[in-house]
Amino acid sequence: MKKTYILDTNILLHDPGAIFHFEDNNVVIPLKVIEEIDKFKRDQSELGRNAREVSRALDRIREQGNLSRGVPLPGGGVLRIGFPGSSTHILDHAKTADDQILKLSVELNEHEEEKPIIVVSKDINLRLKADALGLSAEDYETDQVNVDELFQGHTEWVITPGQMEIFRTQGQLGVEDTTFSANQYVMIIDEGDVTHTILTRYDKALNCVVPLVPVPDEIKNIQPRNREQHYAMDALLNDDIKLVTVIGKAGTGKTLLAVAAALHKTIDQKSFRKMLICRPTIPMGKDIGFLPGTLEEKLTPWMQPIYDAMDLISNGKRTSRFGKDNMEENDKVGIEPLTYIRGRSIPNQFIVVDEAQNLSPLEAKTVLTRVGPGTKIVLTGDIYQIDNPYVDSMSNGLTAIVEKFRSEAIAAHIVLNRGVRSEVADLAANLL
Numbered sequence: 001m002k003k004t005y006i007l008d009t010n011i012l013l014h015d016p017g018a019i020f021h022f023e024d025n026n027v028v029i030p031l032k033v034i035e036e037i038d039k040f041k042r043d044q045s046e047l048g049r050n051a052r053e054v055s056r057a058l059d060r061i062r063e064q065g066n067l068s069r070g071v072p073l074p075g076g077g078v079l080r081i082g083f084p085g086s087s088t089h090i091l092d093h094a095k096t097a098d099d100q101i102l103k104l105s106v107e108l109n110e111h112e113e114e115k116p117i118i119v120v121s122k123d124i125n126l127r128l129k130a131d132a133l134g135l136s137a138e139d140y141e142t143d144q145v146n147v148d149e150l151f152q153g154h155t156e157w158v159i160t161p162g163q164m165e166i167f168r169t170q171g172q173l174g175v176e177d178t179t180f181s182a183n184q185y186v187m188i189i190d191e192g193d194v195t196h197t198i199l200t201r202y203d204k205a206l207n208c209v210v211p212l213v214p215v216p217d218e219i220k221n222i223q224p225r226n227r228e229q230h231y232a233m234d235a236l237l238n239d240d241i242k243l244v245t246v247i248g249k250a251g252t253g254k255t256l257l258a259v260a261a262a263l264h265k266t267i268d269q270k271s272f273r274k275m276l277i278c279r280p281t282i283p284m285g286k287d288i289g290f291l292p293g294t295l296e297e298k299l300t301p302w303m304q305p306i307y308d309a310m311d312l313i314s315n316g317k318r319t320s321r322f323g324k325d326n327m328e329e330n331d332k333v334g335i336e337p338l339t340y341i342r343g344r345s346i347p348n349q350f351i352v353v354d355e356a357q358n359l360s361p362l363e364a365k366t367v368l369t370r371v372g373p374g375t376k377i378v379l380t381g382d383i384y385q386i387d388n389p390y391v392d393s394m395s396n397g398l399t400a401i402v403e404k405f406r407s408e409a410i411a412a413h414i415v416l417n418r419g420v421r422s423e424v425a426d427l428a429a430n431l432l
Contacts, residue, residue: 002026002077004112006105008121009036009097011140014360014390016053021142024076028108031083032100034058045339046363047390082108098126105135122390143361144394145403147383150247153414154185154231157209161192167200172208183241183412185231199230204409213237218268222260222313228416229253235412236261236378239271243368244378245356245402248416251425254380255354259309262350262378266332272350272376276334277306278341278367280358280388306335306354338367347372356398357381358388364397 004026011018012033019027040051058067061079065071070080084103101119109117119130119137130137159173167173167188180186182204190196200209212234215223224230228248235244236258246254262275310333338353353359353367356379364379371377379401383393393399405411419426 004028004108004115004117006030006082006101006108006117006119007033008101008119008123008126009033010122010390011120012037012054013040013047013050014122014140014395015143015362016050016057018140018142019057019079020073020075022073022075022077026070026077027073027079028082028104029058029079030101030104031081032097032104034081036097046360046366050362098123098129101126102129102133102135105130106133109135122392122395140395143400145399147393147399150383150399150415151181151402151406151413153412154187154228155180156187156189158189158191158194161190164188164190164196164198167198167209172203172206172210173200174208175202178202178207181406182409183235185234185412185414187227199227201231201234201412216264216268219260219264219313221315222256224257225253225420226418228414228418229257229420232257232414232416233261235414237265238412239376241410241412242371242376243401243405243408243411244376245398245405245411245413246378246380246416247357247383247398247402247413248380249382249384249419249430250428251419251421252416253420254382254416255305255352256309256312258352258354258378258380259306260313262352263310263313263333265350265376272374273348274332274334274350276336276346276349276351277354278336278338278351279306279354280338280356280363306352338363341370342366344370345372346370346375348374349376351375351377353377353379355381357383357386357393357396358391359397360388360391361395361397361400364401367397368401 002025005022006028007018012029015021019029037051037054040047041055042048043051061067061071067079067081070078073079082104084100084107105117105119109115116136119127119135120140121127121137122140127137127139163173173188180202182202184202186200186202186209188198188200188209199212201212202208203210212230215233216237224233232246232254235241246258248254259277265271266275351371356364358381359367368377379398381398383396383399386392386396388396391397402413406413
């Protein structure tokens with residue numbers, strides 16, 4: 001049975017290709033949504049690019065038929081633009097865009113033959129209003145990831161004492177009938193003595209678990225404090241792993257570990273020409289408006305967490321080899337907003353994208369496609385602290401990358417669960 005889906009503006013701004021993702025069902029775009037899309041088309045942000053892409057897609061479809069009567073979609077459904085009629089209803093004097101979308105939905109629900117009529121929106125309040133009016137309402141779930149089932153990046157494996165001895169003598173242990181993902185971290189446990197454990201990583205090419213990369217003396221003041229941090233540091237220091245995602249709540253050390261590894265690989269080992277730090281410039285709470293000064297001065301408030309990490313690594317000495325002043329003077333560290341990354345190719349650099357949970361899946365794709373030869377990229381974030389109103393914990397770019405790259409041999413992922421910043425920070429992250 002075919003259904004009729006009515007799309008809210010935020011669905012098209014989130015995914016410009018959403019109109020093609022409803023299989024053989026019918027899709028209705030309210031005229032008010034077209035008007036709202038038009039308001040974004042001159043915006044230079046990702047929303048503006050999405051709005052322009054939607055407009056171009058609708059224009060191409062318009063050439064195939066009349067959108068007011070309906071144009072067939074590739075999946076078998078029909079797309080049309082709808083607008084409220086003159087029926088008598090409680091929403092007849094609707095002024096807001098949401099109410100006009102609901103008015104159209106109610107009218108279609110009364111007269112449309114193909115039911116149910118389903119309002120699709122990422123706006124919770126609009127879905128609540130639709131439900132109050134007796135309409136079906138859903139979130140857009142095409143690109144969502146179930147966070148309760150999100151890949152953790154590590155597991156445990158109980159083995160025999162003989163297998164444990166093989167690992168100790170040969171430095172690796174073959175795996176049969178494995179369900180491990182590429183570069184999944186495995187704590188092997190001796191079944192004869194469960195207190196005897198070793199932290200390892202599954203190498204997909206060798207089909208073996210192998211030892212972790214040891215933490216170098218140069219960054220010994222940033223020693224991993226728990227099992228997950230050891231896993232994260234291995235992924236960050238391993239040159240064969242080109243893409244690393246680290247998810248963790250506030251205070252788990254994700255940014256500090258990423259910056260420490262980037263500085264070591266760039267300054268000490270010279271494996272990369274430069275360290276590039278990027279963050280989405282999305283404020284928490286009310287925006288303070290435009291800032292004066294040069295681009296570097298404007299970025300200082302956004303990049304302060306990175307400076308704090310560098311300050312801790314250098315023991316507060318700004319002129320040390322890991323100090324902020326020395327890094328900038330020798331052009332070994334670059335700090336940039338993601339706003340200007342489109343169109344670039346970035347070779348032989350260690351890129352750290354902090355607060356990546358605020359990226360949409362399309363923005364995450366844009367960032368990853370900038371990676372040039374010899375470059376390693378690390379994305380860190382907390383999927384439960386999202387300031388971007390157009391994504392959530394299930395539909396942001398960071399979780400999308402984790403799921404899409406789970407089986408790739410060049411990628412590794414780890415979730416940090418234990419706070420290490422302070423007792424206060426850890427309790428606040430868990431209780432508030």
